Amino acid sequence: MSPKRGDKLPTVWERPAHTKAKHDILVAYLQAWFAIMGHSNWDKKVAVFDWFAGPGVYANNEPGSPLLVLEALIDHGHFDRWSDTEFIFLFNEQDPARYHSLQEVVDSLPNRWSPWPANVTVGAENRTFSELAEELLANIKNGLIPTFAFIDPFGYKDAPIDLIKRLLQYDKAELFIYFDFNSVNRFAGKGAGVDHLFEALFGTDAFVHAPSSGRERGEFLHNLYEDQLRKVCSMAYVRSFGMVNSTGHIGNYLFFCTRNLQAFDRMKQAMWKLAPAGDYRFEDRLAGQPVLFGSADLDTGPLQAALASHFAGRTVLIDEVVNYVIADTPYHSGQVKVKTLKPMQAKGRISSPNQRKTGQFPAGTLVTFPQTTTD
Ligand SMILES: C[S@@+](CC[C@H](N)C(=O)[O-])C[C@H]1O[C@@H](n2cnc3c(N)ncnc32)[C@H](O)[C@@H]1O
Known part of the structure; x- marks a missing residue:
């Protein structure tokens, strides 16, 4: 075992339940992202950076993130159609023993996919994230290519966060960060020994103003990080999803950042498609209410409340409503018309001055939200 290892885990460890849920969402989103990139007429080279790749495998032989992100591409039903696009994968792991294990997984790839696809390149590195990312940035000559970064x-x-910002300068960069937020919550602002690490993480020392305990503390730190991702990294769309365990406790957060509204919509579609995974599932909040992904019955109550409040007293085009839903709520575009506006109209919570058929909202439909609504 490496003497430098900060965590207490062995080289290869048992896969916890929440890791499976993390992997499911990573794969579901990447399948959608590869499809956007593969069909693009402009982007002929794209990269996936798994900066904290781990040993590539779990104790009971379950695949780690490197294998899963490759599967999301090479086993995709449309992969054959993307032969003009070059896909570059880089897996980085700092710990030498874990890197060794990762290297074995990478070496075995040509057995898993034979013949190996000519348009897919895989590299593995044994560095710290900061060292490798700084080196990569220093050597970039012709600008960055579209990138999906998994941190x-x-x-x-x-x-x-400053390094993350520089890595994501290119317009088509996406970021998926999975955080053990419990440890941030426990240690941020707790002493000179660690506070420089939090200053680097947040890009500000404002975390010292977090309440000392309770739910407010977690919320403060979470919201600060989300705001900083938006501001420091100039990410137009940032959403976080809490990983809830069976006791209703959130220990981890997944932050997703993009500048592309379509990609943002796809991310949420991927979230909603997730089957509840064992004891864990993802949660978001809207209009003061929890929104649970993957539950059998879609509850658009929180979205109805948010729309009624956001558009109160206005008549707007249906496109404006859909874009607001994508940009500012946990819901996606496919949940707006039939699942949300139709029942709102049936209850008299909206009307339309130009609708041809009640309950239908084709392009050009105007939607009127009254000044005040009743539930
Ligand atoms: C949560 S695990 C990664 C799990 C993996 N992404 C997966 O989903 O299968 C985090 C990994 O980061 C490695 N690590 C820790 N500090 C690092 C650093 N500064 N740079 C790169 N890797 C690091 C750890 O050794 C560990 O294997």
Whole structure:
């Protein structure tokens, strides 16, 4: 075992339940992202960086993130159609023993996919995230290509927001960060020994103003990080999803960032398609209410409340409503018309001055939200 290892886990560890849920969402989203990139007429080279890749395998032989992101591409039903696009994968792992295990997984790839696809390149590195990312940035000559960055550290060390910002300068960059938020909550602002790490993580020292305990503390730190991702990294769309365990406790957050509204919509579609995974599932909040992904019955109550409040007293085009739903709520575009506006109209919570058929909202339909609504 490496003497430098900060966590207490062995080289290869048992896969916890929440990791399976994390992987499911990673794969579901990447399948959609590869399809957007593969069909693009402009982007002929794209990259996936798994900066904290781990050993590539779990104790009972379950695949780690490197294998899963490759499967999301190469086993995709449309992969054959994307032969003009070059896909570059880079897996990085700092711990030498875990890197060794990762390297074995990478070496075995040509057995898993034979013949190996000519348009897919895989590299593995044994560096710290900061060292490797700085080196990559220093060597970029012709600008960055569209990138999906997966940042999956243990805890809060070595994930400086300034570095993330520089890696994501290119317009078509996406970021998926999975955080053990419990440890941020426990240690942020708790002493000179660690506070420089939090300053690098948040890109500000404002975390010292977090309430000292309770739910407010977690909310403060979570909201600060989300705001910083938006501001520091100039990400137009940032959403976080809490990983809820069977006791209703959130220990981890997944933050997703993009500048592309369509990609943002796809991310949420992927979230909603998730089957509830064992003891864990993802949650978001809207209009003061929890929104649970993957539950059998779609509850658009929180979305109805948010729309009624956001558009109160206005008549707007249906496109404006759909874009608001994508940009500012946990819901996606496919849940707006039939599942949300139709029942709102049936209850008299909206009307339309130009609708041809009640309950239908084709392009050009105007939607009127009254000044005040009753539930
Ligand atoms: C949560 S695990 C990664 C799990 C993996 N992404 C997966 O889903 O299968 C975090 C990994 O980051 C590695 N690590 C810790 N600090 C690092 C650093 N500064 N740079 C790169 N890797 C680091 C750890 O050794 C560990 O294997």
